[in-house]
Each structure stands twice: as structure tokens, then as C-alpha cells.
Amino acid sequence: xxxxxxxxxxxxxxxxxxxxxxxxxxxxxxxxxxxxxxxxxxxxxxxxxxxxxxxxxxxxxxxxxxxxxxxxxxxxxxxxxxxxxxxxxxxxxxxxxxxxxxxxxxxxxxxxxxxxxxxxxxxxxxxxxxxxxxxxxxxxxxxxxxxxxxxxxxxxxxxxxxxxxxxxxxxxxxxxxxxxxxxxxxxxxxxxxxxxxxxxxxxxxxxxxxxxxxxxxxxxxxxxxxxxxxxxxxxxxxxxxxxxxxxxxxxxxxxxxxxxxxxxxxxxxxxxxxxxxxxxxxxxxxxxxxxxxxxxxxxxxxxxxxxxxxxxxxxxxxxxxxxxxxxxxxxxxxxxxxxxxxxxxxxxxxxxxxxxxxxxxxxxxxxxxxxxxxxxxxxxxxxxxxxxxxxxxxxxxxxxxx
Numbered sequence: 001x002x003x004x005x006x007x008x009x010x011x012x013x014x015x016x017x018x019x020x021x022x023x024x025x026x027x028x029x030x031x032x033x034x035x036x037x038x039x040x041x042x043x044x045x046x047x048x049x050x051x052x053x054x055x056x057x058x059x060x061x062x063x064x065x066x067x068x069x070x071x072x073x074x075x076x077x078x079x080x081x082x083x084x085x086x087x088x089x090x091x092x093x094x095x096x097x098x099x100x101x102x103x104x105x106x107x108x109x110x111x112x113x114x115x116x117x118x119x120x121x122x123x124x125x126x127x128x129x130x131x132x133x134x135x136x137x138x139x140x141x142x143x144x145x146x147x148x149x150x151x152x153x154x155x156x157x158x159x160x161x162x163x164x165x166x167x168x169x170x171x172x173x174x175x176x177x178x179x180x181x182x183x184x185x186x187x188x189x190x191x192x193x194x195x196x197x198x199x200x201x202x203x204x205x206x207x208x209x210x211x212x213x214x215x216x217x218x219x220x221x222x223x224x225x226x227x228x229x230x231x232x233x234x235x236x237x238x239x240x241x242x243x244x245x246x247x248x249x250x251x252x253x254x255x256x257x258x259x260x261x262x263x264x265x266x267x268x269x270x271x272x273x274x275x276x277x278x279x280x281x282x283x284x285x286x287x288x289x290x291x292x293x294x295x296x297x298x299x300x301x302x303x304x305x306x307x308x309x310x311x312x313x314x315x316x317x318x319x320x321x322x323x324x325x326x327x328x329x330x331x332x333x334x335x336x337x338x339x340x341x342x343x344x345x346x347x348x349x350x351x352x353x354x355x356x357x358x359x360x361x362x363x364x365x366x367x368x369x370x371x372x373x374x375x376x377x378x379x380x381x382x383x384x385x386x387x388x389x390x391x392x393x394x395x396x397x398x399x400x401x402x
Contacts, residue, residue: 132192139196142167150240181225187199218247220245223240225238302323305338310361319340323338350384
């Protein structure tokens, strides 16, 4: 080959070798090699070149020695020196790597050294808890009465049945069988963390404030209910109250179904008209100037229309009869009210719903009912005994009329 061709090839080989050495971490060696290859090698004797080649080849095979001899034979001294140095470096590096079984890692850029600064992490203090919001959060949910007194007298099981309060997060309140100051449509707030503020939606009515004590599972309310003229005796009647509630689920009893029973004489014979028996009531010590007349009609839809706040009152009880009763008296206008005849403690109980303008289910009155069948239908007697001291439901002895 012409000397120029060999020189150009050696130049490319030097560049390739230097780049590979740099990738293997031999930057200095690559620089020395490049300097040596470009230096004037005329002062080097042919014997020194041959001796260096033999030392670099070491244990290489005879074919490698022969290849080196033939390649060195037809070129000039300067090219020979360059070729020898390139071959020496390549074989030397390759032999050392093979004996060390070395697999150098890929070069990486070391992270910059950061100054050592000691810092102290300070935990942020939680925001202060608003006592009003804490008390409000505890009230939200459904509560049912566990125990209570009115004027120091314990509430009866009938009074406690289904009696409760539901606090909604939007500020609305549902009073189950409970009324305060003759109101049930109210909104609620918390004052001072210990006072429950109930605001009637009617603007002409004053707010009601009730002291309370609340934990996660217990709520105690204490207040004095002023006397309502002609109001019924009930859990929300006049007097001092102390009620203890427990938290419960907000589930409601399903709709009531009417299940007549042939064995229940009242349910079988109550439908019809009944008038006040003055003579019999006089013998019983009952006097009534109104001498009311009652007319019962059957209407099963009353049981289906019963609002949720009264369904718990009849949960688990059998309904013998449902309908409407018209009450007329000499000195009062006739009024019609819904009623249910249910089983309570093994006895027929007539529950009579007292209506009010804007609230047809305003409250309930109850009376035990007994029917005595006479020899003729017009001799049948119906006895109503006011239950739990009800005041608005007519009580006494009534005789059937056509």
C-alpha cells in the first residue's frame, strides 16, 4: 500500500483508539498516546521498535508476530514507529482488561456537593377547634329517648316509644312525637356550646333555648315547657322536662298494614255511630256538658299516610283498624280526625290524632277501648278510657245508634 494510505488509516486508528480509551477511563493514556504518535520518531532505532512490539505482544501467537513483521516491512520508519505504538497500546490495554476481567461502570456525573446545613423541622400546630362547631358536629344525627321525667315523674313506656330528635347538617330538625312551645317545624343552632337554639319558621313565634349536655353517644336536654291552654298531656306537655337520648340509626319503620282480627271485638264492631250515654256515665261518675257523638268509618289509607315521625310509635304493633272519626257536640263544630286501633300490651288502643291548621298530624291522644256486645245491636256499649291522661279525646260510655 502507498505510504499515504497507511498513514491515513493509522490516523483514523489513533482517533478510534483514543476515543475508546477515554470511554474506559484512560484519559491520560489517550493523551500520552496521541502525543507519542505525533512526535518525531526518527531517533528511535529499528531494534527498539521491534523490542517494544515483542514486549507488547507477550504471549501472542506466532501468527500475530508474523503479521506485525510483514506490516512493518514495507513502510517507512516514522510509520513503523506509529504503528508499533498503536499496536502496543491496544494489545496492552486489551491484555490487562482480559486478565482483570474488568467491566468498568458507565461514567456518571457526580452530584454537586451541597454545603452541610443543619435544619430543624417544626411541625405546624393544628388549627384551634371551635367549641361551637365541635358541639354542633356531635349533635348531628338521630337520637331516641332512653329515659326522662316530667315534673319529676318518669315517662311511661308509651310516652317514650318513638320519642326522638333528628339533627340534620343543613340546620333542619325533625321532632319525633316531640313538640316545644306547641311547635314542630323548627331550625336549630348551637349557642355558647351548651345551649340549643330552636327557631320556629313562623316569624311571629319566639325562639326556644334549651340547655344541653352531649357526648358521642348521649344527649341530655332540660327545659321548662309553659302551660298551653287546653293542650293535651303528652311528652311535650307543660312542666319541667329532663330527657336523656342515645344515638341511633335514622331508619324508619315501614308503612303499617291493617290486619283485622275476628277475635278483636272492638275492631270488628267499632265502625258506626256512637252517642254519649248520659245515664251510664253519671253512674260511672263522668259528666259531660258537650255529650259528644262519635262516628267511626274505615279507611285503610290512613295507615299508609302515617308520617315517619309517628311510625316508630307503632313499630311492632298490630293495626286492627284504621280510618276517620267525626266528633260532634252540642257546643262545638264537628271535626274529623284520623285514628288507628292498635294492640298495646295485649289491649286494644285507640290512637286519635289531634289536628291543627297546617298540621293534620299535630299530636296524638290515646284511649283504651272495650266493646260490650248487647242482646241487640242498639244495646252495644263502647267504653273509652283516656290513656296517659289525654284531654282532647272524648272518654266515657257510648251506646251504638243507627
